[in-house]
Amino acid sequence: MQAADEPFAYDDLATSSDEAVQKALHAVLLKRKQYQAKAAKQHQKELDIQARSVERAVSMANIGALNEATGKNAPDLRSETSAPIATTPTLKSFQDFYPHPTPIRTNMAHQAIDSAPNAAATTSSTSPAVVKPPPNTPVPALATNTLLPPTPNVGAATFVGLVVVTTAFKHTPPLPDGIRAAATTLHTVLCDPALGGFLNQACKLLVNPSLIEFQSELATFETAVDVQSTFFLIIVTHGVRVVKEPHVGSYLLFSESRVSSVDELVVTSLHEHQLASAIDRIPSQRKLLAFDVCHVQNVLAVTKDDAPPAAIKGRIHEDFARKLLTRLRDLQTQRDVADAKANHLPIKSLPAMHLPVFVLEACHARSQVAVQVDAERQNAFFLRRFIDAFRGAAASPGRRDQFKNWIEDDAKFPYLHARDVVQYVTAAVEFDAYVASARAKKAIEAKDLLTVQFDEAASVREINQTPQLHCDAPDLDFCLGKVPRPPQHSPTPPTLATASMTSLQVEWTMPLDERTPVLGFQLERRGAGPACVAWNLVATRLIHTYEEVVRNRATPATTMTAVGLPADTAFCFRVRARNAGGWGPFSSPSLPVRTLAVSRSIGYSADVLTKRCPQDIVEWMIRYRTFGQVQQVGSEALAQWATAAFKGRAASEPKEAIGGIVDVALNAMKTFTEDVKIQAAAAHLLGAAAHLDIKGWTPAQKAGAKIVLDNVLSKFATFPSAHATGQWALRAITSPPQRRKLGLNEAAMKIQGMYRRRQARQLMATLARALFPQLVDPATGLAYYYDTRTGAATWTPPTRFLLS
Numbered sequence: 001m002q003a004a005d006e007p008f009a010y011d012d013l014a015t016s017s018d019e020a021v022q023k024a025l026h027a028v029l030l031k032r033k034q035y036q037a038k039a040a041k042q043h044q045k046e047l048d049i050q051a052r053s054v055e056r057a058v059s060m061a062n063i064g065a066l067n068e069a070t071g072k073n074a075p076d077l078r079s080e081t082s083a084p085i086a087t088t089p090t091l092k093s094f095q096d097f098y099p100h101p102t103p104i105r106t107n108m109a110h111q112a113i114d115s116a117p118n119a120a121a122t123t124s125s126t127s128p129a130v131v132k133p134p135p136n137t138p139v140p141a142l143a144t145n146t147l148l149p150p151t152p153n154v155g156a157a158t159f160v161g162l163v164v165v166t167t168a169f170k171h172t173p174p175l176p177d178g179i180r181a182a183a184t185t186l187h188t189v190l191c192d193p194a195l196g197g198f199l200n201q202a203c204k205l206l207v208n209p210s211l212i213e214f215q216s217e218l219a220t221f222e223t224a225v226d227v228q229s230t231f232f233l234i235i236v237t238h239g240v241r242v243v244k245e246p247h248v249g250s251y252l253l254f255s256e257s258r259v260s261s262v263d264e265l266v267v268t269s270l271h272e273h274q275l276a277s278a279i280d281r282i283p284s285q286r287k288l289l290a291f292d293v294c295h296v297q298n299v300l301a302v303t304k305d306d307a308p309p310a311a312i313k314g315r316i317h318e319d320f321a322r323k324l325l326t327r328l329r330d331l332q333t334q335r336d337v338a339d340a341k342a343n344h345l346p347i348k349s350l351p352a353m354h355l356p357v358f359v360l361e362a363c364h365a366r367s368q369v370a371v372q373v374d375a376e377r378q379n380a381f382f383l384r385r386f387i388d389a390f391r392g393a394a395a396s397p398g399r400r401d402q403f404k405n406w407i408e409d410d411a412k413f414p415y416l417h418a419r420d421v422v423q424y425v426t427a428a429v430e431f432d433a434y435v436a437s438a439r440a441k442k443a444i445e446a447k448d449l450l451t452v453q454f455d456e457a458a459s460v461r462e463i464n465q466t467p468q469l470h471c472d473a474p475d476l477d478f479c480l481g482k483v484p485r486p487p488q489h490s491p492t493p494p495t496l497a498t499a500s501m502t503s504l505q506v507e508w509t510m511p512l513d514e515r516t517p518v519l520g521f522q523l524e525r526r527g528a529g530p531a532c533v534a535w536n537l538v539a540t541r542l543i544h545t546y547e548e549v550v551r552n553r554a555t556p557a558t559t560m561t562a563v564g565l566p567a568d569t570a571f572c573f574r575v576r577a578r579n580a581g582g583w584g585p586f587s588s589p590s591l592p593v594r595t596l597a598v599s600r601s602i603g604y605s606a607d608v609l610t611k612r613c614p615q616d617i618v619e620w621m622i623r624y625r626t627f628g629q630v631q632q633v634g635s636e637a638l639a640q641w642a643t644a645a646f647k648g649r650a651a652s653e654p655k656e657a658i659g660g661i662v663d664v665a666l667n668a669m670k671t672f673t674e675d676v677k678i679q680a681a682a683a684h685l686l687g688a689a690a691h692l693d694i695k696g697w698t699p700a701q702k703a704g705a706k707i708v709l710d711n712v713l714s715k716f717a718t719f720p721s722a723h724a725t726g727q728w729a730l731r732a733i734t735s736p737p738q739r740r741k742l743g744l745n746e747a748a749m750k751i752q753g754m755y756r757r758r759q760a761r762q763l764m765a766t767l768a769r770a771l772f773p774q775l776v777d778p779a780t781g782l783a784y785y786y787d788t789r790t791g792a793a794t795w796t797p798p799t800r801f802l803l804s
Contacts, residue, residue, distance in 0.1 A: 162232075181380075186387050230285070236382075291362065360469050394425075428547075523538040697733075772798050
């Protein structure tokens with residue numbers, strides 16, 4: 001990076017006099033001394049606090065040793081820092097709020113955790129299985145804990161986190177208020193026992209903190225968490241970098257950070273090495289670090305009067321995340337080497353180390369910025385997608401069964417895994433940026449391009465945001481939180497919607513509002529008699545994903561149909577709901593509902609025979625649209641009439657009848673979606689109506705028929721008769737038969753035949769008029785016809801011969 005990259009880099013700094021220069025330098029030095037004094041004072045205060053913590057730890061160790069000597073129970077304490085460190089006892093964890101019998105499962109050797117009760121988590125200096133805490137870290141079980149109380153080990157993972165957001169800056173542009181609101185919501189979700197599962201005492205939110213406040217809060221995690229925990233850090237702020245020695249590197253800015261000089265920047269902001277050292281001192285074995293520090297192309301002033309120094313660039317280094325991860329790895333390697341030397345082990349025997357740390361950047365640090373569109377709804381894509389992830393969007397759905405329903409991944413439930421969270425956030429943010437780019441382009445295209453300013457057009461020319469993930473191992477994964485708690489409320493008991501001889505359709509209402517959306521339902525049935533105790537699965541309605549329900553507005557269906565039931569039999573139903581965390585409780589059993597009797601079905605067949613015309617059958621089907629047997633019998637009768645009319649053996653009906661027939665067939669197929677007999681009868685009716693008069697159909701009827709017939713083909717593939725009928729009807733609608741075109745010779749012969757038939761009819765009419773002349777009776781004045789062959793007379797014309 002050259003100084004020429006910055007504007008006004010070669011402009012001379014003009015001053016009015018030497019006295020003004022002296023005053024300016026004196027003011028800068030005075031402010032720098034004030035900041036240095038304040039930082040030194042705060043640092044000394046932190047050292048005093050740590051010293052007192054160590055003193056208390058030593059005193060508690062002495063008390064524990066005394067209790068052990070007298071036969072009392074006491075924790076196992078180790079005085080040497082190189083000795084194995086006892087597992088931090090945990091009294092409160094998310095397991096206490098929401099117990100679950102499934103243990104943590106991981107697929108990485110260096111993530112294995114001994115979860116046996118009262119077992120010490122030993123750390124060998126030659127094994128990379130467990131990341132060791134820094135040498136000077138006090139024993140966690142004895143340290144003064146400002147976040148977590150000392151508790152016994154329950155063998156469960158704990159999750160701690162820190163959400164840091166800075167939106168108000170004194171010397172750099174502010175960030176939108178939507179970012180602050182999103183950070184607050186994320187902290188609330190993390191601390192919610194029913195959602196994120198982070199410990200309330202160990203999940204902090206910092207809004208517009210100073211550098212000292214951030215360092216102090218981050219330092220509390222050094223003695224407040226155990227090795228078994230997972231640490232989650234997300235920072236949203238501005239970032240800059242220095243390109244000249246001795247302060248080269250990236251810096252994170254805070255509310256009071258100054259960028260007018262390198263010296264002030266060093267004192268009032270956080271260097272990447274300082275951040276790495278502070279994170280490294282946190283003893284948590286697994287860490288996920290997320291950074292959203294690229295909100296504009298350049299956070300520095302670009303005017304001539306306020307031009308920053310050439311050594312300061314208004315953006316972090318493009319390899320900020322990689323350098324941070326490398327620094328963390330170097331610090332861990334230094335500890336391993338020190339331990340090896342202390343234990344007199346050869347350094348070459350140390351195995352290759354894979355740091356269990358994810359570093360996620362909100363966008364590419366060199367060429368992209370975090371998308372900020374529509375501050376009320378779509379601002380802060382990065383934070384919003386983390387909120388969705390912990391509300392269930394990142395819960396691993398496992399795979400789909402043969403009914404296209406999501407089923408749980410037993411290897412991961414009931415935990416959220418870091419790689420699933422990262423993959424979801426990355427894909428979702430990239431898609432959000434694509435949608436924002438498409439909307440912006442449409443908005444520009446809708447305007448008059450001649451009236452759009454150049455900078456406005458350039459700002460929406462292309463919107464890209466691709467989060468960048470950095471980690472040591474491609475198969476690294478660990479638990480990052482709990483999946484949402486399953487629904488605590490059940491739906492209402494099912495009630496009868498429609499009944500037929502072999503099926504029952506029931507419906508219910510959604511359960512009370514939950515903190516995470518309902519994704520689907522499961523229906524079970526049993527007989528209504530006292531001897532019927534076993535519940536049988538009716539169906540599991542299509543289980544959607546969190547993204548489909550929340551973002552795509554898909555609503556799980558609240559009706560299902562039980563098919564293949566015996567006639568005149570009573571059944572009870574119950575239903576339960578599912579969210580991203582699993583299945584909730586079943587509802588109370590419904591009141592007994594009964595299928596129709598066989599005699600009633602025979603009565604419908606007799607009723608349809610009394611109908612005089614197809615229009616009467618249509619009206620009958622409309623009147624009893626919720627009776628499945630009526631729809632089946634009526635569709636079969638109308639299909640027979642349409643087939644006969646097509647072959648010319650039935651009386652013709654007006655065109656309006658065709659439209660009514662199609663409508664009742666579509667209504668029957670949409671109402672009784674699970675009844676294969678009704679679907680087959682209605683499909684037969686649609687095919688016959690298409691053969692009879694496809695031109696009388698409206699475009700909406702054609703489109704609706706294609707949809708329902710496609711559904712028949714996909715749903716009833718195992719029913720040969722219904723499937724074949726659906727194929728035939730769909731072919732009749734999409735490819736109606738065309739009239740055969742006549743050839744020239746055939747057309748000439750037909751015309752010649754028609755001409756001869758006309759001549760024959762004219763000759764016959766002339767002959768009839770000669771044989772039956774019309775005469776007038778002189779007495780009455782009435783006309784009559786006289787047969788010249790027999791002499792008979794008649795008042796009516798001989799229509800058999802007198803052809804017009």
